Amino acid sequence: MKKTDLKDTDINKALNAEPTPPASETAKKMAIQAAMEAFERQSEKKFQGSTSSGSLISITAHIFKLIGDWMMDISSRQMAAATALALAGLVVVLVPQIQKQVPGMSQDNFVPAQPQKLTNTLAKKELSQKPEAVVVEPAADMPQPEPVPMSGAVAKKVAPAVAQPHFLPPSQPGIAHSYMPPQVDYDVSEGGGISYLGSSSMASSAPNAAYAPSAPVMAMKSARIARQREQSTMLSKRIGLQQFGATQIVEELPRLAHGRDDVATVVVDGEERDRFAELELNPVHLTTEKPVSTLSVDVDTASYSFVRRQINAGRLPQPAAVRVEEMLNYFDYDYAAPTDKSRPFKPSVALYTTPWNPETRLLHIGIKGFAATKAVKKSNLVFLIDVSGSMGARDKLPLLKNGLKLLVDSLKPDDTVAIVVYAGAAGTVLEPTPVKERHKIVTALDKLTAGGSTAGGAGIKLAYSLAEANFDKSGVNRVILATDGDFNVGTTDVSALKGLIERKRKSGVFLSVLGFGQGNYNDRLMQELAQNGNGIAAYIDNLNEARKVLVEEATANLFPIARDVKIQVEFNPERISEYRLIGYETRLLGREDFNNDAVDAGDIGAGHTVTAIYEVALADGGGKLVEPLRYGKKIAESKKSSANVGEFAFLKMRYKLPNETKSRLISRAIDDGDLLKGVEALSDDMRFAAAVAAFGQKLRGGKYTGEYSQKDIIALANSGKGADQFGYRAEFIGLVRLAESLK
Amino acid sequence: MEACDDGRLVELAQNGDRAAFSTLLERHYSAIYKLAYRWSGLKEDAEEVAQDVCVKLAGAINGYRGEAAFSSWLYGITLNAARDFHRKKTSRDQREDTAWDLDQFQAASGNPENSLFASMIRRCIALLPDSLRMAVLLVHGEGFNHLQAGEAQQCAEGTISWRLSEARKHLTTCLDMGDRS
Numbered sequence: 001m002k003k004t005d006l007k008d009t010d011i012n013k014a015l016n017a018e019p020t021p022p023a024s025e026t027a028k029k030m031a032i033q034a035a036m037e038a039f040e041r042q043s044e045k046k047f048q049g050s051t052s053s054g055s056l057i058s059i060t061a062h063i064f065k066l067i068g069d070w071m072m073d074i075s076s077r078q079m080a081a082a083t084a085l086a087l088a089g090l091v092v093v094l095v096p097q098i099q100k101q102v103p104g105m106s107q108d109n110f111v112p113a114q115p116q117k118l119t120n121t122l123a124k125k126e127l128s129q130k131p132e133a134v135v136v137e138p139a140a141d142m143p144q145p146e147p148v149p150m151s152g153a154v155a156k157k158v159a160p161a162v163a164q165p166h167f168l169p170p171s172q173p174g175i176a177h178s179y180m181p182p183q184v185d186y187d188v189s190e191g192g193g194i195s196y197l198g199s200s201s202m203a204s205s206a207p208n209a210a211y212a213p214s215a216p217v218m219a220m221k222s223a224r225i226a227r228q229r230e231q232s233t234m235l236s237k238r239i240g241l242q243q244f245g246a247t248q249i250v251e252e253l254p255r256l257a258h259g260r261d262d263v264a265t266v267v268v269d270g271e272e273r274d275r276f277a278e279l280e281l282n283p284v285h286l287t288t289e290k291p292v293s294t295l296s297v298d299v300d301t302a303s304y305s306f307v308r309r310q311i312n313a314g315r316l317p318q319p320a321a322v323r324v325e326e327m328l329n330y331f332d333y334d335y336a337a338p339t340d341k342s343r344p345f346k347p348s349v350a351l352y353t354t355p356w357n358p359e360t361r362l363l364h365i366g367i368k369g370f371a372a373t374k375a376v377k378k379s380n381l382v383f384l385i386d387v388s389g390s391m392g393a394r395d396k397l398p399l400l401k402n403g404l405k406l407l408v409d410s411l412k413p414d415d416t417v418a419i420v421v422y423a424g425a426a427g428t429v430l431e432p433t434p435v436k437e438r439h440k441i442v443t444a445l446d447k448l449t450a451g452g453s454t455a456g457g458a459g460i461k462l463a464y465s466l467a468e469a470n471f472d473k474s475g476v477n478r479v480i481l482a483t484d485g486d487f488n489v490g491t492t493d494v495s496a497l498k499g500l501i502e503r504k505r506k507s508g509v510f511l512s513v514l515g516f517g518q519g520n521y522n523d524r525l526m527q528e529l530a531q532n533g534n535g536i537a538a539y540i541d542n543l544n545e546a547r548k549v550l551v552e553e554a555t556a557n558l559f560p561i562a563r564d565v566k567i568q569v570e571f572n573p574e575r576i577s578e579y580r581l582i583g584y585e586t587r588l589l590g591r592e593d594f595n596n597d598a599v600d601a602g603d604i605g606a607g608h609t610v611t612a613i614y615e616v617a618l619a620d621g622g623g624k625l626v627e628p629l630r631y632g633k634k635i636a637e638s639k640k641s642s643a644n645v646g647e648f649a650f651l652k653m654r655y656k657l658p659n660e661t662k663s664r665l666i667s668r669a670i671d672d673g674d675l676l677k678g679v680e681a682l683s684d685d686m687r688f689a690a691a692v693a694a695f696g697q698k699l700r701g702g703k704y705t706g707e708y709s710q711k712d713i714i715a716l717a718n719s720g721k722g723a724d725q726f727g728y729r730a731e732f733i734g735l736v737r738l739a740e741s742l743k
Numbered sequence: 744m745e746a747c748d749d750g751r752l753v754e755l756a757q758n759g760d761r762a763a764f765s766t767l768l769e770r771h772y773s774a775i776y777k778l779a780y781r782w783s784g785l786k787e788d789a790e791e792v793a794q795d796v797c798v799k800l801a802g803a804i805n806g807y808r809g810e811a812a813f814s815s816w817l818y819g820i821t822l823n824a825a826r827d828f829h830r831k832k833t834s835r836d837q838r839e840d841t842a843w844d845l846d847q848f849q850a851a852s853g854n855p856e857n858s859l860f861a862s863m864i865r866r867c868i869a870l871l872p873d874s875l876r877m878a879v880l881l882v883h884g885e886g887f888n889h890l891q892a893g894e895a896q897q898c899a900e901g902t903i904s905w906r907l908s909e910a911r912k913h914l915t916t917c918l919d920m921g922d923r924s
Binding site: 017034036042541 | 764769776805871875899914
């Protein structure tokens, strides 16, 4: 592909050549008039001064307003009655909290400042008719929230539950600030600039409600909201809410707040709606207690793209969003390739000193899939595209269209492509069409517009029916789902959906999932769907990534060369006393699952590489984390007779060829021949992989990486950068650097 | 009043001087609007964002302490407002994002070859991640140096340089793809 020569002057010209249409005079006048009105209100407030109870009333008013507005939003979903109950509970929890912060504040102050605004819906009616209901003690069975300490420092500490700490203003000494207008009305916001926390909409309609709480107050509120998440979940269960339970209420609160000017939300970040399953790190195992480790391979890369996006946007990703194995497997490593299709891959193994801990060793297992020289199979692809309203953002549908066009270009003329969209209703946009009619496909793609809400279930069924109608027994039949996340599935039940995908997989139609955008990306669901459909889940955040996933890796993603690939490592307690698997938390299998061909595992596509790394403590070395038992048996006494005494471990891999149901086995011993002297003796690729592993673990909290710094990671990654044809590795190094500045 | 510099006007406005605040608005409105337009590519949106920014300024001006040049500071606010507005708009109104449509620019072309390239660049800029896009608009669009852009985006000068080089990578890729589609 040719590289466009882009000069600075081109960008300057592009931005300045096109004349900006002048703003209309009316717009300007209106803007200035509105601003002057706001300015006057500011001045009044400033020179009249205000009391502490004044700003607290307004905090309550804000919460009420928030909840009220939220009610407006959901009332159309016919859930008002049920959620009103949940909300009442939430308010009961929130209000006493605030009251606690200001001793001596009378209950009267808690009558909503603007009861006339709290009308229209059931919940609001209840609240305004009986304002005293709002200040009753929490119900007896409601868990009592902890009191909130009144210092800015503490607020910072608790804030990360909902917000990233670095978004907090640098020097807010304490809550006292909320009593000192005008400073309370603005704050340093994320990403730069100052964002005013007063209201534009409210400024014109409700002149008295413009006090906004200061950031520490909001940080505390956020933390409280986070804590109440659990409580509310319980509450919602009690009143039988399923789809719009109270959990979502508290999730909605920060989001709403984010989208509105009238509430101080700098510390409440909308990103938090991206959902990731919480996972514990793999623990350290004693070889004597658990000598065998079993896992399924994983060739997903979604986590790396997500991490990259977060860091590029100026924040560190949530630790739960970081899956080290997906970061590792994002990169292509030049492991020794197999030469024969019948034995489609070959493990490369090395044992070397851990970069972040000189006492221990890394056991590095690399696998490269057989690269088909030319894919001869016919592809029958059905794109299932989410065109719900939220897909309208630039980084979603437009990016997706461009990416899919690239994929179409890389397909063979007699491959077929069909397009199904889903939003309010699912529909076929393009019947299966051979790629040689490219213009037809491109036209169909171009016509897609975003609008409506998501109904994924119907879409999936429709997509499968098209794929089946055009089923090619000897070809690749695949549904490619592209979405920004939330599936308001027709078969709302996620397990039913997974069942459907699994059945279809057995009939020969696979599913891959491409994730776009951020804000409500449902990582876990995407993962699970792809795993059930024997496909990959990839997260696409820019065109470069679209190209990587859809074109460069198209053959790999589309043509599995081995299915249900499992790895099992048995460690020899005589040589290795402890081990820990880095990443793969979601991919662990039971020891007995290894030989059970009915247990599903990941697939490897043509040319894919997979890397798994264990950190091990040698029996005759240091770095052990577990104290030896006082009464434990000495290994030497128990089994000196073993014939394989010199081996560190034994590696076994099981896989099925694409058309077979019985698995095959590859195995090899790991012995002194695999032991390298130091990191220097390693190949570039293994060094780079070790750097990625270190970075991933640091992002997950760095429990085992000790003093190893970002600078060390950069140095290691640089030493293993190699040719880096597409600049992916350089990009990684840039990310580490940026992440360092975010600490 | 017109003769006063920004710093003096801000000082007066912070003390409640209406005329000073009004002068500031008059002076900077078109710059705010223009930057908002660069972000959204739609006149109506840009006007709305500009109004938001003006209203916000009534309160936010009290927080300006002169650490950064007033214009850098103001541009920071404007870009954040434009970004937030656009996020809200796409998620709420559920409208398709037609801004920065390629055809729109081709239609308004002078020298077709040149302006096609320029419009492709603009389209690709619109696809950049927010922080990179802000850096590009400030430096290449407004002629800020890296230090000033850093003030507006509240990050180090070096971060701006990094963002720009990152943006250039994205743009080059994007343009390469554009050629093929």
